[in-house]
Amino acid sequence: MSELFVKLEQDDDIVMLGKDTFTVSRLKELMTENMKVRLFQQDLKYKQDYVILANSLCNKLKITDKSIELDLNEIRLVFPPKGIDCQLLKLQSGKWISGKIKFQVDVNRDRQTVITELEFAPDEITSNETEEQQNANSNENLDEIRAKLNQINAL
Known part of the structure; x- marks a missing residue:
């Protein structure tokens, strides 16, 4: 476990807690x-x-x-401190990522305001090398498809 929690910025990403799924924005709204x-x-x-x-x-x-x-009068609550097991679906990648999520809640007692943020730590960190290799493989596959299409068009 990396334990490197990062704030979830994309409100449309999906969080699965147990059997339930929420968009990031909806989970923040419910917690607030x-x-x-x-x-x-x-x-x-x-x-x-x-x-x-x-x-x-x-x-x-x-x-x-x-x-x-x-x-x-202004306090920050972070819970659970070590996070809770979840899965995150980042819409950019289209892949589920196992990890932990925790809630950061800022409270202002005078104004009676609550602001909730979510932080996520993946179980495994995907290295840049792995991503670069996947991109290179993807580009090679596209080149192969283009070559085959050119051959078909030439016939």
Whole structure:
């Protein structure tokens, strides 16, 4: 496993988690909606517990002699830290890639905003040499097809 997570930029690529598939944009949208409900909705049973926890963690964290205060109204959550097994279909290549995905969620408590990004790490990194060899083989195949077509046209 490479463990090199890269932000997924192409919203139309497909992510398969278990048996379910999502476009990157839809998965980000669903996670954002769910996080907003968990963090900001008033009607949830655990809202009171969450408010107590959030207030104790996020209000004026003080360091050492308590003269340095940090306002933690803006936080970043990354989960699961090592990622979760998935497959990614990059539309450019048309190939499924096994790997791990993790969610990066930026939360602003004051504005009650949530922004979700996805990061992916392939199980195996495709080297440039392998890709170059595949391209060279593809070009050779095209040259063979062109040669055969020229022979047929010559008849």
